Amino acid sequence: MAKSLSIKWQRIIASDTIKRSSQVIAIANDKVHIFGGEIVPREPVGSNVYANPKITRLPGLKDSSTTTQPASPTSPCPRVGSASATINNTAYLFSGRGGTAMSPISEHGLIWSLNLDTLTWTPLRSSDPSAPYPPARNYHTLTSNSTSTLYLHAGCPASGRLSDLWSFGIPARRWTQLASAPDPPRGGTSIVYAAGKLYRLGGFDGTRELGGCVDVYTPAPDSWDTLPFTDVGPEARSVAGLAAVEVVGRVVLLSLFGERDPSSLGYQGAGKMLADVWAYDVESGVWAEVLQEGDGLPEPRSLEQRHEQLLDKKCLNCHRHRGLVSLFLIFYRDPHLCRVHPSSLHIGLHKKPISKERV
Known part of the structure; x- marks a missing residue:
């Protein structure tokens, strides 16, 4: 990757209906769908599904409207801190935190x-009801190979944190436990599937934010490798967004926002929110900070909520439209839906070194 990327943000929705934290989103058929989350700490907002059409609108058009699909007896129970992945026109959801005790929701390995x-x-x-399945958890991460397999990683069970990795084959409906990721166990980490591998970045181990390397999982031979940052890169963080895009024929990972310096207030407080975006060239292993442009930029934020504390949650997803990739953010307390305009991804010249103390 020559130097770095520059991106342009565009606000496409402003609606109090969608403001919340710790929700999940799914994108298909030119719509973004929102489920779960909380506004008041420890009070899930319910099990409605919210849909916002025409997410590819052009600048100057009015904000898209939000429609609501009420919860039904067949809907999942209300939850926060869940994780989802989308394949074609289907979203998949695993566990989360809820109930009167606001504990991890145990559904015996069930995928919604x-x-x-x-x-x-x-x-x-x-x-196979007798086969092993992953324990209930929250503030975990879920991704897919875009065809038939889900990958579930890490998060916070009833106590402690996890470093496990599981796959769920959708046609066979069967869980398989894979090689665990390098320690330490963590919540609030980020993974993405790209070019046949899983890439993991960041997280929180209960004491500190993690960073300074990219962990890479290869399905065959079921093993992990750790790639330390060679020069500059994003500072240590948790609950950050991670997406894979293709830029001039090269696979690039985008790390967006996140949190550092956790609060001592647990679920009632948040640490320092970050506003930076970084690009990682998978082939060369080089990081470069992304220059952000647009008529107003997203404020600092985290993109998930981890087990230890309430964060200003904005959830990231990738949407492929006409062969291009758009990135979408749902804002909490600043209830806007924004995207990176797909035609604005281009090679720029903007690099910024970081303090080594942060990685």
Whole structure:
């Protein structure tokens, strides 16, 4: 990757209906769908699904409207800190935190699927009830290979943190435990699937934010490698967004925002929010900070909520439209839906070294 990327932000929705934290989003058929989360700490907002159409609107058009699909008896129970991944027109959801005790929701390995055309939920249970399945957790991460396999990683169970990795084959409906990631166990980490591998960045181990390297999982031979930063890179952080895009034929990972310096207030407080965006060239292993442009930029934020504390949650997803990639953020307390305009991704010249104390 020559130097770095520059990106342009565009606000596309402003609506109090969608403001919340710790929610998940899914994007398909030119719509963004929102589920779960909280506004008041420890009070899930419910199980409605919110849909915002025409996310590819041009500048100057009015904000898209938000429609609501009310919860039904077949909907998942209200939850926060869940994780989701989208394949074609179906979103998949695993666990989260809820109930009167606001503890990890144990559903015996069940995956919820949401048809994004009909907005109907279907529980996917393992085809082998006797087979092992991942424990309930929150502030974990979920991604997919975009065809038939989900990958679940890390997070916070009833106590402690995890470093495990599981795959769920959708056609066979079966969990498989894979090689655990390098220690320490963590919540609030980020993973993304790109070029046949999983890439992991950051997290929180209960004491400190993690950084300074990219961990890479290769399905065959079921192993992890750790790639230390060679020069500059994003400072240590948790609950950051991570997305894979293709730029001039090269696979690039985008790390967006996140949090450092955790609060001592637990669920009632947040640490320092970050506003930077970094690009990682998978082939060369080089980081460069991304120059952000637009008529108003997103404020500092985290993109998930971790087990230890309430954060200003904005959830990131990737949407492919006409062969291009748009990135979408849902803002908490600043209830806007924004995207990186796909045609604005271009090679720029903007590099900024970071303090080594942060990595």
